[in-house]
Amino acid sequence: MQQPKLRSKVRGTDREIGEVTRIIVDPLSHHISHLVVSVNGRGGPERQIESIHIQSVGDDLVQLRLSSGEVEGLPAFTRDGYVSIHDIEIAHLEDHLHVESGEVLVPLPELERNVPRRNFFAKFTHVIGLFIGLPLAWPVLRYLMKPMYQPFDNGWISIGNANKIKKDDSGVQFKFKRKVKEAYMPEQEIDKNAWVLKATPEVLDKIYHGKDMDFRDEKGRVVWTNKKDVPYVAFSGKCPHLGCGYKWRKHKVLGEVFLCPCHLSIYDAAGKVLDGPAPRPLDPLPIQVTPSGDIKIIDMEFKAGTKTQTRII
Ligand code: FES
Structure with missing residues (x-):
């Protein structure tokens, strides 16, 4: 199937719904896993739609298998938990992806999201180290940071x-x-x-x-x-x-x-x-x-x- 383009119009089974604002890619398969669609045009609330709901993709139109009501009932898209493909290295992603310029996202790996929990003890150790080292480093830091103030x-x-x-x-x-x-x-x-x-x-x-x-x-x-x-x-x-x-x-x-x-x-x-x-x-x-x-x-x-x-x- 042709790849959906950013800004393509999106139609439900009953009427036009909005347009594609972002594309989410599976970092392992390199395939598009979801579209983010702004309902009722640019600036409208965004919904994330799984690619299995895409019926067909034309030059500037994506036809869904869902009705406009079903799309509006989906949870709102939140940008947290995703990273732009420009901020990370994914080998050979461009070989598979031919979308036009715009925001293409991949989900942050689960491990990244759980960093606070995993790193609690590591950070705790750093804090202790900081308390020990700060009195020694303070005069040097103050000299270096003077221009900031x-x-x-x-x-x-x-x-x-x-x-x-x-x-x-x-x-x-x-x-x-x-x-x-x-x-x-x-x-x-x-x-x-x-x-x-x-x-x-x-x-x-x-x-x-x-x-x-x-x-x-x-x-x-x-x-x-x-x-x-x-x-x-x-x-x-x-x-x-x-x-x-x-x-x-x-x-x-x-x-x-x-x-x-x-x-x-x-x-x-x-x-x-x-x-x-x-x-x-x-x-x-x-x-x-x-x-x-x-x-x-x-x-x-x-x-x-x-x-x-x-x-x-
Ligand atoms: S520095 Fe990221 S968009 Fe300008």
Whole structure:
């Protein structure tokens, strides 16, 4: 049978149900074991359907042997307990799998899920060791960690001129250099980037939800406020999933989007997650644009992999 594609429409025996949002693969047989279907279209509740319930697979349609009521009665899909195939090595998986880009998952092995129980005594031993070793290591740790407790750098950095932006709601990359000092290393200059767009009111509304956006220092004091109706928006150049660099790309279904090649997170022009494992939207940065078009940002960084935004630099 042809392999189901991500985003294919899914039909039950009575009516159209939704679309395929993820595919789950058996890591041993390399065969597709389940489809995850968002009921009533993208963003709807997700149900996990065993592949034995698939009657046929067409180019863009998966026909099920279940009715829409039976699918809606299945338990909700939860992402816990699965890992993306981009995060683990499964030999020769690509030889068997021809699905299009998107989230393809395999179940976490049972042993992995039971790690807390299996490792209890091992961890207990580590804790005892820590209590013995900490007084000896503390002076060294304090020296190494000192820079982590330095106040965040809220200095403005000029990254380029707004005349580089030719089209509204279109991501433009601005590269810049930033001086960093890490632990005991000498200060060095690193290459960084941010994505800036001139947003239409619709996109601004998706980013700011009608409210100005505050940015804070390490003590929680507001250092800058992005006004909700200023059209220039900057996003940190790091993907909030695991910190990779992403690009502004044309997607054959979704049009122009921000696409992260590491694990295929996709964001719209407002930074909203459209697909992939990213846990939160792209991180807006403080931005101001002078009358001559000079774009300045505060280059904040936020913890990767978390649903809520936590500033770390
Ligand atoms: S780092 Fe994983 S999707 Fe971007």
